[in-house]
Amino acid sequence: xxxxxxxxxxxxxxxxxxxxxxxxxxxxxxxxxxxxxxxxxxxxxxxxxxxxxxxxxxxxxxxxxxxxxxxxxxxxxxxxxxxxxxxxxxxxxxxxxxxxxxxxxxxxxxxxxxxxxxxxxxxxxxxxxxxxxxxxxxxxxxxxxxxxxxxxxxxxxxxxxxxxxxxxxxxxxxxxxxxxxxxxxxxxxxxxxxxxxxxxxxxxxxxxxxxxxxxxxxxxxxxxxxxxxxxxxxxxxxxxxxxxxxxxxxxxxxxxxxxxxxxxxxxxxxxxxxxxxxxxxxxxxxxxxxxxxxxxxxxxxxxxxxxxxxxxxxxxxxxxxxxxxxxxxxxxxxxxxxxxxxxxxxxxxxxxxxxxxxxxxxxxxxxxxxxxxxxxxxxxxxxxxxxxxxxxxxxxxxxxxxxxxxxxxxxxxxxxxxxxx
Numbered sequence: 001x002x003x004x005x006x007x008x009x010x011x012x013x014x015x016x017x018x019x020x021x022x023x024x025x026x027x028x029x030x031x032x033x034x035x036x037x038x039x040x041x042x043x044x045x046x047x048x049x050x051x052x053x054x055x056x057x058x059x060x061x062x063x064x065x066x067x068x069x070x071x072x073x074x075x076x077x078x079x080x081x082x083x084x085x086x087x088x089x090x091x092x093x094x095x096x097x098x099x100x101x102x103x104x105x106x107x108x109x110x111x112x113x114x115x116x117x118x119x120x121x122x123x124x125x126x127x128x129x130x131x132x133x134x135x136x137x138x139x140x141x142x143x144x145x146x147x148x149x150x151x152x153x154x155x156x157x158x159x160x161x162x163x164x165x166x167x168x169x170x171x172x173x174x175x176x177x178x179x180x181x182x183x184x185x186x187x188x189x190x191x192x193x194x195x196x197x198x199x200x201x202x203x204x205x206x207x208x209x210x211x212x213x214x215x216x217x218x219x220x221x222x223x224x225x226x227x228x229x230x231x232x233x234x235x236x237x238x239x240x241x242x243x244x245x246x247x248x249x250x251x252x253x254x255x256x257x258x259x260x261x262x263x264x265x266x267x268x269x270x271x272x273x274x275x276x277x278x279x280x281x282x283x284x285x286x287x288x289x290x291x292x293x294x295x296x297x298x299x300x301x302x303x304x305x306x307x308x309x310x311x312x313x314x315x316x317x318x319x320x321x322x323x324x325x326x327x328x329x330x331x332x333x334x335x336x337x338x339x340x341x342x343x344x345x346x347x348x349x350x351x352x353x354x355x356x357x358x359x360x361x362x363x364x365x366x367x368x369x370x371x372x373x374x375x376x377x378x379x380x381x382x383x384x385x386x387x388x389x390x391x392x393x394x395x396x397x398x399x400x401x402x403x404x405x406x407x408x409x410x411x412x413x414x415x416x417x418x419x420x421x
Contacts, residue, residue, distance in 0.1 A: 065366025087133020
């Protein structure tokens with residue numbers, strides 16, 4: 001058994017790697033999901049519209065996607081430790097900028113043409129870089145390489161489950177501090193919580209071990225070229241755009257939707273917490289589904305089932321229990337896409353550049369997040385309703401369900417030939 005420090009992460013047991021990665025993902029992803037709780041109090045105190053806040057969060061999501069590719073490449077080549085520390089520091093800086101944001105009379109509050117408030121945009125940019133270095137995209141490669149291929153979907157599902165647990169804890173955690181300390185001081189609590197990621201990065205430090213000697217190691221350019229020439233990779237990218245559109249819009253705008261319907265604030269907290277709980281179960285089942293079903297079929301089912309959640313918000317009476325029930329249904333199909341999508345990337349191309357290639361797929365997810373957040377803010381400010389957004393979500397869910405069916409779930413020829421030999 002390898003034990004030397006020079007062998008880095010490869011010398012550590014799989015359970016330790018999954019535990020450390022899960023704690024980091026739970027903290028990073030959980031705290032990212034609670035930003036929607038700040039929409040109403042921030043926009044009211046800072047005297048800005050919902051579009052300005054939505055655009056800042058959209059920039060955070062877009063930056064996350066853009067930064068996921070280089071962060072993934074660094075993680076694949078040099079190890080996840082340094083990306084985790086950089087990501088934590090950037091997140092802390094972004095949260096502090098939000099904390100220091102003045103009201104509309106302050107110097108930094110002036111708007112830039114076609115951009116919005118400068119301070120909110122800077123915060124979104126920093127938080128986007130931060131989550132790219134600390135979220136799932138930075139860690140799928142480390143976990144995927146540590147796990148043997150037959151256990152890889154389950155190991156990656158553990159990251160998605162950790163994100164769900166993080167959301168389950170983060171919503172009541174944040175709500176409690178907001179009720180007792182106010183939204184500004186709560187941001188300082190979040191900043192201190194993110195700082196805990198830095199010591200947790202220690203087990204993830206170390207350079208990745210080289211792959212089997214029977215496989216020639218690829219350069220970064222070769223990996224990109226191979227992936228971009230693979231038709232099924234592009235179908236996976238198109239489907240993941242829809243996932244980002246749904247998740248970002250629902251997580252950020254649900255508290256405002258609930259308030260618009262005259263429901264108490266606890267409903268949004270309970271609903272988003274329910275999403276996190278159901279996500280734990282759904283992601284676990286998605287990881288296990290690889291034992292008896294093709295991943296492309298499981299993904300098609302996940303996207304199709306989201307249709308019923310959005311239809312419920314259009315046609316059912318909007319009550320406390322309707323919102324919570326719909327959120328539970330949606331939660332089963334929330335981050336359950338992540339282990340299947342990331343495992344399919346490894347199926348196509350192997351694990352050497354897994355974080356970087358999944359980061360490329362995730363860029364599409366974040367383009368969808370940007371589109372969902374900005375479109376929701378824009379349509380709401382124009383119509384004072386989210387009805388059109390629910391219809392758009394339904395159409396995109398049907399599109400995503402169909403786009404996964406033609407995927408060929410096979411390794412590229414470079415991997416298939418050695419495997420057959």
